[in-house]
Amino acid sequence: MEIKMHTRGLDFFYGDFQALYNISIDFGINRVTALIGPSGCGKSTYLRCLNRMNDLIPGIKVAGEVKLDDSEIYDPSLDVVTLRRRVGMVFQKPNPFPKSIFENIAYGLRVNGVKDKSKITQVVEKSLKQAAIWDEVKDRLNESALGLSGGQQQRLCIARALAVDPEVLLMDEPASALDPIATQKIEELITELSSKLTIIIVTHNMQQAARVSDRTAFFYMGKLIEVNDTDTLFTKPDLKQTEDYITGRFG
């Protein structure tokens, strides 16, 4: 398996509170990796270490190694703006900007310095198609994105993230605020996108992890308990603790 991104011995602190202990995971290129575990286990915190979104919180401390290809992302010489363009993110609740559908997608291009109008139009269409929402919005591109349904908004947010052509896509419980049909669409989309992108998804829905991911990592109390191919982890877990969690005995 070719590795796109990895962490080695990652520790993370909110002030004096240690939220992550010694986490080492490899993320295969164009694979889907699911992070599962009970609420508060640190899986979202871990995800936010990967695009340095935690930098926004005062008083945090990161130790260990986080590499994208061959570069350490916490290296002071690394530009966090470029990192975030390469490692995109989709959030738990759909969060389109209060702008038109078109402008939501065009935003990422504009902030990255693309001025050519025809190029922007072209990328907007391509991104919306990639996110499987083009047919639903192509006649209303200039209407506000806030008029879309929750499921459509989330696919719009995925399209928005895709527009800047990221290499890795982080998804923080992207379907937890959606109904089952919208969830299914997001899951199909994840599978489709994984042919071109490395995807890391946090979910507390174990069926979802089983359906969409190639590999699964189980977190508990800030520690990585087990990481393995999804099929193996869900059928023959190495540890009793993992088995207890996936069979619903706790968590």
Place this chain on the structure above:
Amino acid sequence: MIKQRLFAQKVNFSLLKIAAWINGAALAIIVYFILSRGWRAISWEFLTKPPTDSMTAGGILPCIVGTFLLCLVTILIALPIGVASAIYLNEYAVQGRLVRLIRLGINNLAGVPSIVFGLFGLAFFCIVLKMGVSALAGGLTLGIMTLPVIIGASEEALKSVPQTYREASLAMGATQWQTIYKVVLPAAFPGIITGSILGLSRAAGETAPIMYTGAVFFTPDLPGSIFDEVMALPYHIYVLATAGTEIEQTRHLQYGTALVLIALVFGMNLTAIILRSRLRKKVRT
């Protein structure tokens, strides 16, 4: 037992209701008082002519123009500085001792009595900066007085912008400045503009800060520029009511001027409310 509790509830709710009604009643009484005494003074001539006969007759045009000019300077100085400060404090500054100190300064600035602003304006703008008594010096003084209001309103507006907007923008490789400029500010704009107009309408009615710095007793000519001294509505009321030649005889002019001032202030507040609801609709739907 239940009857007693329900009775207690009824009594307490009535008290709350009365407290709320007192606000409305106070406003209604003020408006009625001024309207009933001032409406007779209002005429086309009153609004378009300067005072005549040692200010016992004629109109108040120079006061209206002067107040507008003061407001213009006020908003031009207070809005950019206020919004910039709010952005710095809320979006960028590392929350620590320095920021706490700046906030303390702003809160105290808000508590400084208006007459002290007037004296400061006289000493600093009029004398040290050699602006003399002018709309510029008066407007600057009012501007500094209005700053805390605009900073407060802008910070509230910025705080109400969901954090997820900022995260979404940053996650796409936008810089912090692009995020502020292209996402946060447009979303906060309705709140900022409303708060600023409300602050300005408060400043428009102030007398003490301008009585040494911008406003004069009487000037027959309209101001030619912001470097001229001006007459102003609130100061004109003060002058007519306390220092005029014929205080009793000019009562209707005093109330008429008060009516114009109140109409101006209400007009600004109404504009703020309408603007807010319009902009919100535009942003939200």
